[in-house]
Amino acid sequence: MRRLLAAFLLVTLLFSVCCAKQPAQAKGKEPITVSVSVSPTSPFHSTLNVRAQHSFVKRLFAAKKVPAFVNPHWVRATLTVKKRQFVYDHDGNLFESNKPLQYLLPTDVHQRIEELVAQVERVHYAKATPWEQVKHTFGRMEYATVIDLETGERFHVQRRAGSRHADVQPLTRTDTQTMKKIYQGKWRWKRRAILVEVNGVYFAASMHGMPHGAGAIAGNDFPGHFCIHFFGSSTHKRKEPDPSHSLMIEKASGSLATTITGATAEELVGYFLTALHEQDNHVLQMTTDGFPLPARLSDVASVRKTEIVIPSDERGPLLSEVHVHLTYFTHDNHERNEEWTFLLRRSTPWDKWRIIAVDL
Structure with a gap:
C-alpha cells in the first residue's frame, strides 16, 4: 500500500514539476533522478524522475569545482544528471560521486536542487506528530x-x-x-x-x-x-x-541532521551514546568528523547509565572536552563502569560541533 501510494504521489509530483512550473512540452529537456534514503546502506529508497531545462543542466555542469570529499554518513540525497552521479549532503553541498570534487552552485541551481530533494523527502518521511x-x-x-x-x-x-x-x-x-x-x-x-x-x-x-x-x-x-x-x-x-x-x-x-547540526557539545555526545546503545553506526558517524571509531566500542551491547560532566576544559570557542561517567554491558554480559573523554571541534563559532576523538 505504501509503495503504491508513494508511486502515486511521485507521479503527482512529477506532473506538478513538469506541468505547473515548466512548459508542457518536454522536448529539449534533460532527465534528472533524485533518490532519498534514511542511511547510505538502506535498500529502501524514494525516487523522483523529472526533466529539467537544458540551461539548468548546463549551469550545473559549468559550476566552479573545488577539491573536496563528501562525508558518506552525511548524505541527504543522490542525483543522476545525464548519467553522471552526484551526492547532495545535509549542509546543502553537491559533490560528484566518483571524483573528489565539490560543485559551488549558482544560487538558482542550488535552490532548484533543494526543492527537488525536499519533494522526495516529503514522500519518504513523515511528520513527527505528537x-x-x-x-x-x-x-x-x-x-x-x-x-x-x-x-x-x-x-x-x-x-x-x-x-x-x-x-x-x-x-x-x-x-x-x-x-x-x-x-x-x-x-x-x-x-x-x-x-x-x-x-x-x-x-x-x-x-x-x-x-x-x-x-x-x-x-x-x-x-x-x-x-x-x-x-x-x-x-x-x-x-x-x-x-x-x-x-x-x-x-x-527526516529531521535528525538538523537536530545534530544545532546540538551543543554535550548534546552531541548524548546523541553519540544513544546511537551506541542502539548500535546505530550511521548515527554514530553522523556525530563525528569521520575518524575511525575505537575498536573497543564494538564490545558495547547496551549503555545503561550516563552522566555527562560539563566541560571544564574549553579550549576557546572551537574546541571542547566532554567527560562522561557511564555504565554499560558488553556482549558477554559483563558490566563496566568507566569514564570516557570526548574531544569536539567546530570550524567556526557558528558551525556545528563534531566529535574528533574518544579516549576510552
Missing part, C-alpha cells in the same frame, strides 16, 4: 501498517492498549515473521525508525522488537505485544520521552 494527536487517529483496536525505514519491510498491526504510547500486536503469523525478519531473526529491544500508516495518514514513529506482556490475537505466533512510540510518547515507568525512541522518531521524520 502522541496526544496520534492516539485519536490510531485508537484502541484500530489497525495500522508499519514500514521499517531501513529495509522497506512492512507488516500489519493492531493497537490493543497503551496510554503513554501504543501497545500493538502483529495481526497474523506472516506479519510476525516479517517483523522478526527486520530484526535479523532475533527478538531485541533495539529501537528502529518506522512509519506508521493509519487510514492513509503517515506518522513518524519508533518501535522496539521484543514481545512482552500479554497478547490477545490468536494464531499470530507473537508471545505478547510490543511498543510503538510517537513524538512526546513515554514509557510506562517514566514521564519523559525515551532518548532512543526520540532519536528514531527524528530519523523517521
